[in-house]
Amino acid sequence: MKSSTIRALDPCLVCGDKAIGFNFGVLSCMACKAFFRRNAVKLGTYDFICPKDGDCSITHTYRRLCNCCRLAKCFRVGMQKDLILTEAAKEARRQTVAQNRQKREQETKTKCLDLISTSKIEHLSYYQSSYLSQSDQILLENIYNAYESTCMVVKNSQHPDFPSRKHTQLFEYLNEYSSIHKVLIEYFKIIPEFNSLCMYDKICLIRNQFGVIININEAIIHPGITTNLVVSLSNVYGVHITNRLLKSIERIIPFTHDPIVLKLLLIIVTFCSGNYRNRGDNDMDQICNDTLSVFFAQNIYVELLWKYVLSRSSTEFDVVKFFDKLVQFLLYLLDVHLLVDGYINNQIHDIEQMAPLMQSMWPKPTNDESNFMNDMDTEQY
The missing domain is CATH 3.30.50.10 (Erythroid Transcription Factor GATA-1, subunit A)
Incomplete structure (x- = not known):
């Protein structure tokens, strides 16, 4: 079919x-x-x-x-x-659809809770100490608190919903996200391993994982699918890309029930030194200068995620299954954003009207890094 x-x-x-x-x-x-x-x-x-x-x-x-x-x-x-349904039949069908949706959401949540039971970050001290050392627990608490004090605070005060309206233009949609992305950069600067990198490497990491970072970050601060989002994506990208993006959001939902997993994943993905973008600039083959530091930093958080999931699972086999699903999701996400990048590359008029930070994600070969560096150096937004 x-x-x-x-x-x-x-x-x-x-x-x-x-x-x-x-x-x-x-x-x-x-x-x-x-x-x-x-x-x-x-x-x-x-x-x-x-x-x-x-x-x-x-x-x-x-x-x-x-x-x-x-x-x-x-x-x-x-x-x-x-x-052709009568009005009564339509209403009955709507109720059935709503009930089925609620049932699916509950089943998804239950499956996730079977693997990783939801609890507040304050309860970290009760995790199996044989897997998480005291320094691990402190690092997890720092990650949680740093994200909450930057991204979540700004979300609650300035961006309770995204998108806030139904967009019809690509540049308008990404321009609204621009201020959210600035705060995310501020959060990354709190991470010692990221902040110790040279400016060029920071730019490479943020730019090369742009689309994937958006998906994961939005799943944390704006979970679920809203009417404004569906209409905006359809207007901006068309049916095929919208279906793929919505599918990626559905696939990340099981991971949103835990207070730490996606926050760790966000850091891990950011420390990918390779370039998985599909842009038209001449720097596609360039990677970070200090790839060894990036690799070591990523290993720290991959190992921390492994120990964190292990501390909340019954067996090591459950952890392996969890990571298998996580890797499958990331591969799907990378494939989706290769498609998105290819589409945006051809929207020259929209790129020219983007906010400076968003525009710098699709740099022209002759452009300098001034827009991006200004945002990276800004202390407050």
Whole structure:
């Protein structure tokens, strides 16, 4: 069976426009779906009369010229009137969908809790001491508190929702995120291993993991999927990329029930010295100058995440399963953002209207690093 993203590119069997899926039993576009729902129920109470000979051409261009022939073609290609829901049936269906969604969310949460039970960070002292040393616990508390005092404080005071409205332009969407990203950079500067790197390496790390960092950070401060997000992504990226991005958000949800995992993952991903972006600049093959320091820093937090998960799991096998799922998710996320980068590369007009920090994520070969360095050096935003 074809996926919904592939079906969206197939032609409507009624008028030939791009279909959105199967409606009333037939692959059709949004316009013909609405037309059939509105007019099929009128049969017997309304006379549909063709102004010509009853054989009008029904195409994307001329479909509105004759309702009689259009409705006849709807039935001819197989649309079924009995599949049109009454208002009572619609309400019952909405309630069923809501109940199923709630059930799925509860099952997802339960599965996650079977592996890592949710608790407050203040309870770290009760974890199995054989896995987490006192210095490990202090480091975990510092990570938690540093994130809460920067990203979460600004989120609560300035960005309770993101996006705050339904965007129609790419540059507007990323410009709203720009101030959130500035605060995230401020958080990274609190991490000793990051702050000790040279400016060039800091820029490389933030820039090279940009898309993945956004996904993980947003899952922490703005978990879930809102109407504003779905509409904005659809307007900005189109159906295919939006479906992939929404899928990545769904796949990260099981990890959001723990107060530490994603905060550690955010640091681990940032300390990836390789460049996994899909940009059009000439510096794609450049990596960090001090790759050894970056590698050692990443190892510190990978080992800490392992011990943290182990301290909250029944067996080592559970930890292996957890990391397997985590790696699969990261690989999926990298693939999605290669697709996003490739799309944004071609939106030159939008890039030119982005805020300086966002624009610096897609640098031109001749650009200097002034915009990025200004943000990296700023103490307050």
